[in-house]
Amino acid sequence: MTIKPFCGSDYPEMATEPALQGIEFCIRDRNKVPNGGFYFVTSSAAKVECGNWYGLQKKVVLWYDANDITLPDDIEAQVDRQICERQVAAKNYDYCQPCASTPGITNQVVSVARAAYGFWKQGGSKEIYDARKLICAGDKESGKAPCTYWRGDARMGYGKCAACGCGNLKMFIKTEHCRIGKW
Numbered sequence: 001m002t003i004k005p006f007c008g009s010d011y012p013e014m015a016t017e018p019a020l021q022g023i024e025f026c027i028r029d030r031n032k033v034p035n036g037g038f039y040f041v042t043s044s045a046a047k048v049e050c051g052n053w054y055g056l057q058k059k060v061v062l063w064y065d066a067n068d069i070t071l072p073d074d075i076e077a078q079v080d081r082q083i084c085e086r087q088v089a090a091k092n093y094d095y096c097q098p099c100a101s102t103p104g105i106t107n108q109v110v111s112v113a114r115a116a117y118g119f120w121k122q123g124g125s126k127e128i129y130d131a132r133k134l135i136c137a138g139d140k141e142s143g144k145a146p147c148t149y150w151r152g153d154a155r156m157g158y159g160k161c162a163a164c165g166c167g168n169l170k171m172f173i174k175t176e177h178c179r180i181g182k183w
Helices: 053-066 075-089 105-122 126-137 168-172
Strands: 025-027 038-041 047-050 096-098
Touching (some): 025 075, 038 053, 038 075, 047 053
């Protein structure tokens, strides 16, 4: 059986998840073994395996060296990308998270100012807020699980999204949208 490099187009399942297309994922915890184990498929379709992430990195470097192939500068990111693509394709969303770090404080302030202006201009809606809050924070009574990026204990208990940094204000404004496509 020929093993080819993994990329988003190799997974028809990813096409059914439009909210995930274009989002780069990163490993949450490199000490946790992903479903299918740690392995990397080289550009020449060689499969390099190891029992842990750090060992895999060393083996990949040794493989490139042994085959007299120039090691890419971003090899660590390539290994993470392959592992996360496999996990996302298998719908194991707990293993990886969006790489986009929470925007800096300046960007968050600008975003809040734009959202406040949008609220003032377009109006807000309690119904929209309730629907979006249910998607993000979940509901214990109905058994609806929260989004994996929602941090309910952040911002003095008001909560925030770990993927983009948004909070409750953004949920009110009908012109705003979820950065990872949930609403």
